[in-house]
Amino acid sequence: MTRLSAITPSGSVQLGNYLGAIRQWAAEGTDEDVYFISDLHAMTTSHNPSRLRALTREQLAVLVATGVDPRSVSVQSDLVRELGALTWVLECTCTYGEAARMIQFKEKSKGRSSVRLSLLTYPVLMAADILLQGAREVPVGDDQRQHVELARALARRFNGTYGEVFAMPKAVVPPTAARVRDLADPTRKMAKSAKDSAGTVFVLDSPDLVRRKVRRAVTDDLGVVRYAPEEQPGVANLLEVLAACARKAPEEVAESVKGYAELKEVTAEAVVEELRPVRERTRELLDDPAELDRVRRHGAERSRERSRHRLDAALRVSGLG
Structure with a gap:
């Protein structure tokens, strides 16, 4: 079919x-x-x-x-x-x-x-x-x-x-997949045509740029790492991205992270490594x-x-x- x-x-x-x-x-x-x-x-x-x-x-x-x-x-x-x-x-x-x-x-x-x-x-x-x-x-x-x-x-x-x-x-209905929100404004979807790219991670972004964008992601002042999309959309967004890269559930990855700084660092590295082979192969094809x-x-x-x-x-x- x-x-x-x-x-x-x-x-x-x-x-x-x-x-x-x-x-x-x-x-x-x-x-x-x-x-x-x-x-x-x-x-x-x-x-x-x-x-x-x-x-x-x-x-x-x-x-x-x-x-x-x-x-x-x-x-x-x-x-x-x-x-x-x-x-x-x-x-x-x-x-x-x-x-x-x-x-x-x-x-x-x-x-x-x-x-x-x-x-x-x-x-x-x-x-x-x-x-x-x-x-x-x-x-x-x-x-x-x-x-x-x-x-x-x-x-x-x-x-x-x-x-x-x-x-x-x-x-x-497409198979269930990651719901990635804008890092700077988790109330909206991440979009390739967004006027402000600060909250958008592009596949061809350099590793350092990916890290900077993720480290600047909006969270909240609760200081608790848990998967609660309604109450903590920014934290939930990072957990969903991390979970998608790790092929796990957001609730599962939340259990292994102790604070927001760690969450951002772990998520940034997971994204960098997930995108690395795709970015490198894309560059080869474009060249x-x-x-x-x-x-x-x-x-x-x-x-x-x-x-x-x-x-x-x-x-x-x-x-x-």
């Missing part, structure tokens, strides 16, 4: 991306799964072309360096012709009301007099991502569940109108453009090959070609 997951190059890969998703893709993925860098999705708001290109290559390198099967990895824009064609067909299947009621569109366009049309239509592109690859399961958080439901609705409508072409995808280009090219060829018959069928039954 094909599962599909993606990461958007809106910023450098951070610890939450790595512990919460990428590491699991490497450990649990199968050769039927699809993992891609959604660079087209990063264009729904203002962006710098050179930075987008660099971040796309960096994310591709991180996925491969983490151990995600290179055969399952691709870059979304390498299939821009296929996705462009299918997106148009699906837009002709979708209604304006369906697109406009997407929660993310409502939130991101609220209070703004002008937004890019792509912000409205990108859920249809996401549906094309899913349906083109024949994905049956799409692990997503609650903020993306509605988009998968749109893909299901469009697949059902297309199949019912023109003939059976698309598999019916479903949103699934070897030919190898990274080869991985990217092969990934695109495999994605194109596995989806060609599906696109051809969709175009044919809808009256094109």
Whole structure:
């Protein structure tokens, strides 16, 4: 059964991306799964072309360096012709009301007099991502569940109108993973696009920078090391990071730490060692453009090959070609 997951190059890969998703893709993925860098999705708001290109290559390198099967990895824009064609067909299947009621569109366009049309239509592109690859399961958080439901609705409508072409995808809850919060503000998630990076640990941060960020992490004035997310969010955040690196439960690692200073030191070293091989391998790949280009090219060829018959069928039954 094909599962599909993606990461958007809106910023450098951070610890939450790595512990919460990428590491699991490497450990649990199968050769039927699809993992891609959604660079087209990063264009729904203002962006710098050179930075987008660099971040796309960096994310591709991180996925491969983490151990995600290179055969399952691709870059979304390498299939821009296929996705462009299918997106148009699906837009002709979708209604304006369906697109406009997407929660993310409502939130991101609220209070703004002008937004890019792509912000409205990108859920249809996401549906094309899913349906083109024949994905049956799409692990997503609650903020993306509605988009998968749109893909299901469009697949059902297309199949019912023109003939059976698309598999019916479903949103699934991702396997339990680390919930990494911003070190400077544990009330919010760690984010790769955060304006203030003081509380964000990036995979490519140097060991010394990782240590500085963790040592400055917000805790509280209670002075008690225990796993209590509601009462002590800062301490709980450090314990969850430490536990994820140690492959243990937060409650378990809390028992071996005596104070906040020790908690920060132990967590910092655990993060440094967890990221070290990934950072080093990522740097090697980025310093070897030919190898990274080869991985990217092969990934695109495999994605194109596995989806060609599906696109051809969709175009044919809808009256094109």
